[in-house]
Amino acid sequence: MKAKVYVTLKPSVLDPQGKAIHHSVExxxxxxxxxxxxxxxxxxxxxxxxxxxxxxxxxxxxxKDVLANPVIEDYRVEIAS
Amino acid sequence: MKAKVYVTLKPSVLDPQGKAIHHSVExxxxxxxxxxxxxxxxxxxxxxxxxxxxxxxxxxxxxKDVLANPVIEDYRVEIAS
Structure with a gap:
């Protein structure tokens, strides 16, 4: 059984890495x-x-314990068999 | 419109970061x-x-151009409205 975990910065948290990628793409x-x-x-x-x-x-x-920092990040778990 | 891009190492490529996380979790x-x-x-x-x-x-x-290195990584794109 496989679990997929997605960790994203909360919308209110600045994402300089994303900004840099956006700039490169532009x-x-x-x-x-x-x-x-x-x-x-x-x-x-x-x-x-x-x-x-x-x-x-x-x-x-x-x-919650290892992969994400719940102070600044959200996470989502999906289970795939 | 939002696109979600998932980039993963190809199965044949070693993933030392994943191994380190696995070890911590154990x-x-x-x-x-x-x-x-x-x-x-x-x-x-x-x-x-x-x-x-x-x-x-x-x-x-x-x-293909910016987010993934197609030599060692696979990517998958999902479009969400």
Whole structure:
């Protein structure tokens, strides 16, 4: 069983890395981009014996404890079998 | 219109950062994790006047040119209105 965790900066937090990417993209000639924000993405391979609810609970806990900083970041967990 | 771009290392490429996270997670007592791989996640805000096909084309091009290194990374683009 696989969990996908998406970690993004909260909308109120400045994202200088995203701004830099946006700037580069503009210099390359893309005009139709109004904003780019960078986040992190994790694929967690879990024990296949776990139920979906247990897998989600483990993944949520890991996302909260290790992968994201809940002060400035939001996270979202998806379970894919 | 929003595009989401997911960039992951190709399966054959070693991911030392993911291995380090896996190790930390194991030290914290999570037993049911067999692997963690880290990727990148980008949210691109595009001109709302673009059609979905145009938005996808722009986002694919940006993913290929700027966000991912196609030699060692795969990318996936999703369009959300």
């Amino acid at each position: 210099l390359l000639g893309y005009q139709s981009i109004s904003d780019i924000r960078q986040g992190k993405y994790f694929e967690i391979a879990l024990d296949p014996a776990l139920s979906e609810a247990e897998a989600r609970q483990s993944a949520e806990q890991i996302a | 030290l914290l007592g999570y037993q049911s994790i067999s692997d963690i791989r880290q990727g990148k996640y980008f949210e691109i805000a595009l001109d709302p006047a673009l059609s979905e096909a145009e938005a996808r084309q722009s986002a694919e091009q940006i993913a």
